Amino acid sequence: MSDSRDASWFAQKITDRTIRGIALETSALIRGGALPVGTKLPAIRDLAFALGISPATISEAWSELRRQKIISGRGRNGTWVSGDRFVAKPERLASSGNYGEDVLNLTAAVPDVTLLPRLERAMAYGASAENLNSYERNRILPELETAVRETWPYEPEAFLATNGGYNAVYTLMNALVMPGAAVAIENPTAMRLLDILEDRGARVIPVECDHEGPLPSSLRQAMAYRPVAFVFQPRIHSVTGQTVTASRMQSLAEVLRDADTLIVEDDGVGDISDAPRQSMGDIFPDRVIHIFSLSKTHGPDLRLAVLSSSRPIVEQIQSFRSFSAGWTSRILQAAGAWLIRDPATQETVRTARAIYAQRRHDLVQALRDRNIDAAHGAGLSAWVPVSSEPFAMVTLAARRIAVHPGTKFSLLPGNYLRVATATLSDRCIEVADSIALAASHD
Numbered sequence: 147m148s149d150s151r152d153a154s155w156f157a158q159k160i161t162d163r164t165i166r167g168i169a170l171e172t173s174a175l176i177r178g179g180a181l182p183v184g185t186k187l188p189a190i191r192d193l194a195f196a197l198g199i200s201p202a203t204i205s206e207a208w209s210e211l212r213r214q215k216i217i218s219g220r221g222r223n224g225t226w227v228s229g230d231r232f233v234a235k236p237e238r239l240a241s242s243g244n245y246g247e248d249v250l251n252l253t254a255a256v257p258d259v260t261l262l263p264r265l266e267r268a269m270a271y272g273a274s275a276e277n278l279n280s281y282e283r284n285r286i287l288p289e290l291e292t293a294v295r296e297t298w299p300y301e302p303e304a305f306l307a308t309n310g311g312y313n314a315v316y317t318l319m320n321a322l323v324m325p326g327a328a329v330a331i332e333n334p335t336a337m338r339l340l341d342i343l344e345d346r347g348a349r350v351i352p353v354e355c356d357h358e359g360p361l362p363s364s365l366r367q368a369m370a371y372r373p374v375a376f377v378f379q380p381r382i383h384s385v386t387g388q389t390v391t392a393s394r395m396q397s398l399a400e401v402l403r404d405a406d407t408l409i410v411e412d413d414g415v416g417d418i419s420d421a422p423r424q425s426m427g428d429i430f431p432d433r434v435i436h437i438f439s440l441s442k443t444h445g446p447d448l449r450l451a452v453l454s455s456s457r458p459i460v461e462q463i464q465s466f467r468s469f470s471a472g473w474t475s476r477i478l479q480a481a482g483a484w485l486i487r488d489p490a491t492q493e494t495v496r497t498a499r500a501i502y503a504q505r506r507h508d509l510v511q512a513l514r515d516r517n518i519d520a521a522h523g524a525g526l527s528a529w530v531p532v533s534s535e536p537f538a539m540v541t542l543a544a545r546r547i548a549v550h551p552g553t554k555f556s557l558l559p560g561n562y563l564r565v566a567t568a569t570l571s572d573r574c575i576e577v578a579d580s581i582a583l584a585a586s587h588d
Contacts, residue, residue: 151181153188153196163199168207173216176227185227187217213325213347238337238554250547250573255384255527255566257418261498262445263491265481272481283472285464286452287479293486294438294452300427302436302454306464307474311414311439311451312338315377318435319346321466322408322459323374330368330407331377332360334385334529334555334562336414339377352557353378357521359390362397369401375408382419385555385564387506387523389421399429408459411436415525417443417495418502432456440482442526443495450474450482502526505574506567512578518585526568532585535561541584547577 159180160171175181187193190208194201208225211217218228245251276287286307294305308314323329325347331339333352343350351371354364360378368376378398380390390398402409409426416439427434439451453463467473485491503524510528513520520530532538535551538561542549552562563581570577 151185151188153192156188156193157196160197163197163203165203165206165210168197168204169210172207172211173214176216176229181227183227183229187225187227189224210325238341245548248546250577252547252549252566252570252577255525255564255568256446257442257498257526258501258569261494261501262443263485263488263494265445265448265485268481268484268488268491269477271484272477272479275476275480278476280476281472283464283468284476285460285473287476287483290452290479290483290486293483297423298438298454299423299425299436300431300434300454302427302431302434303457304460305452305454306460307479308437308451308453309449309471309474310441310446311412311437312342313449314437314439314451314453315339315410315412316342317467318410318453318463319343319348319375321463323348328371328373329375329377330365330371330373332379332383333558334552334560335377335379336384336412337550337554339412340555340557343377350557354558355383355386355388357388359383359388359394360398362394362401365398365401369405369407372405373407375410376402377410377412379414380411380424381413381421382415382523382525384415384525385527386521386529387525387527388521389419389523390424392424395424395426399426402426402430406433409434413438415442416440418499418526419524420499420503421524427454433459435459440485443498444482444485444491448478448482448485450478502568505570508574509565509567509570509578512574513581516578516582518582527564527566530563530565530581530585532561532563532581532587534587535563537587538563538581538584541587542580545580545583547580 159175160168162171190201190204194204208217216229217225219225286305290307291305308317319342323346327348328351329343329348330351330353332355351368351373353360353368355361382389409430411425411434425434425436427436435453435455437451437453440448506525506528510520510522513530518530520528535553539551550564552560552564555564
């Protein structure tokens with residue numbers, strides 16, 4: 147039988163009766179053992195009366211603890227202590243399994259390490275970077291800015307180097323989006339983007355897509371929630387492999403024209419795509435945030451991406467970064483600039499792009515030959531429709547093949563598999579046969 151604590155007990159323990167104070171002091175009582183896991187908390191109205199404050203104040207404090215998964219439940223069934231500490235973790239990413247050596251692991255849509263450029267000369271060059279070892283918080287090295295400007299899809303006011311693409315999204319969300327604010331995002335999307343938004347406590351509004359990109363009608367419906375930001379991938383979609391068409395970009399811009407919503411363009415797959423880079427930055431230079439990552443093309447250990455936006459927005463993001471890493475390693479920035487300029491590296495990227503495209507094409511075509519309508523496109527993975535996600539996952543697991551279920555990438559109902567293709571070469575037919583069997587459940 148569970149313990150309980152009445153409102154008068156709480157009134158003796160809580161000294162700071164602000165939203166933050168109540169959340170912090172209740173959390174401390176839980177960690178200290180005064181409120182063990184399983185304890186039922188008093189009703190909000192009773193507690194508010196005992197503390198002499200508004201029920202809304204208690205409700206907001208409880209919402210924060212609920213977001214941290216320290217308490218759970220609400221309404222008539224009551225609220226309970228469900229954990230004694232908060233350990234932030236990306237739920238979708240953290241739910242990935244550990245697979246044995248005999249399993250063909252097609253879960254991670256990451257580059258084939260054999261197709262990445264060598265870094266020795268770039269890193270040696272980086273060690274002589276301008277202003278090396280200074281504690282001056284520069285937003286971006288001038289030579290990296292010069293290198294990326296050559297192919298940037300619009301002329302922005304300011305650039306910022308970050309420690310990778312997801313670091314850019316995580317940082318800007320914490321700098322610019324308040325917990326509880328609505329954020330619209332294309333559906334499906336990268337699971338790590340959903341993890342970031344959910345960790346921030348955003349109200350995530352899905353925007354449905356077709357083969358041309360986010361649907362203007364769905365974005366228009368999402369705008370009714372007055373989202374602070376709209377997040378989408380304008381070049382290669384990291385999950386489906388589709389590219390937003392130029393006409394669809396114009397239609398989306400029309401929907402966004404009369405709003406003040408931030409527009410976050412995540413070019414996370416980068417130059418794995420041979421499609422031209424595109425942005426709404428020329429139309430909305432004061433609120434577009436365009437992110438370009440080098441991880442998939444030049445190596446994840448470079449920990450390097452570049453974002454652009456208006457000067458005030460970049461300054462806000464940089465100000466938030468000052469709480470932790472105030473700048474991205476100048477060594478890595480200089481190495482990235484060297485790689486972008488290096489002709490041999492450019493040829494390596496072109497070769498890798500062609501190989502990735504062929505591997506993805508081979509699987510998608512093999513699936514189509516088996517009457518599975520996976521979409522042709524580009525990138526490092528394929529988005530495969532199935533009749534039953536659970537059945538497909540179990541069937542593939544029995545054949546020692548690991549993929550991700552579509553639910554990790556979606557907020558809406560559906561039955562899909564996300565199959566990584568970047569390293570899939572000699573076992574393509576075996577995988578296609580296995581997926582065809584997995585997809586056949588009625």
